[in-house]
Amino acid sequence: MNTEANISRADFLKKIPFMLFRKIKPHWEESAAPQQSMGALIARVDISRCLAWGQMECQLCYLACPLRDKAIEMREHKPFIIAAGCDGCGMCVDACKTINNTPALDRVPSSGLERGK
Ligand code: SF4
Ligand code: SF4
Incomplete structure (x- = not known):
């Protein structure tokens, strides 16, 4: 049985409302950008x-x-x-x-x- 406690990461990500992800994504890319330009x-x-x-x-x-x-x-x-x-x-x-x-x-x-x- 698949309870909330043992849901897989893939299933969890599928449950995130798509519209919410679209709102988060630009901020995510913005915060990641300086890191990428600095290299590892x-x-x-x-x-x-x-x-x-x-x-x-x-x-x-x-x-x-x-x-x-x-x-x-x-x-x-x-x-x-x-x-x-x-x-x-x-x-x-x-x-x-x-x-x-x-x-x-x-x-x-x-x-x-x-x-x-
Ligand atoms: S030295 Fe070890 S703990 Fe420190 S940043 Fe490198 S891998 Fe991480
Ligand atoms: S040995 Fe490591 S943890 Fe301790 S003072 Fe030096 S750098 Fe910091």
């Missing part, structure tokens, strides 16, 4: 703000990353972003915000940065 985003560490680079113990960003050791590594107790492996999800940025008023991580467009270092 990747994380970047500002070592002047990072606790680990300041000789304190911290690895929250590393622990929060779903692509740990592919997108971010701890080298000698300091975080390094591996540009080629980072998908820009921002979970490391959110983790850093929990301990820093001004986070030591942000996301920047990958275009123009050398990848794979």
Whole structure:
């Protein structure tokens, strides 16, 4: 039996009134446009703000990353972003915000940065 609790995503989308979707779509495309022109985003560490680079113990960003050791590594107790492996999800940025008023991580467009270092 197909109850509201276990409805599939495809069925749910079919139930959205078409007119409602038409009203949302222009705003959706507008908000997506700047992101597309910036290219893919990747994380970047500002070592002047990072606790680990300041000789304190911290690895929250590393622990929060779903692509740990592919997108971010701890080298000698300091975080390094591996540009080629980072998908820009921002979970490391959110983790850093929990301990820093001004986070030591942000996301920047990958275009123009050398990848794979
Ligand atoms: S969470 Fe922030 S302060 Fe901590 S190691 Fe990562 S970048 Fe540095
Ligand atoms: S942006 Fe996402 S994938 Fe990239 S280092 Fe941060 S948590 Fe990992």
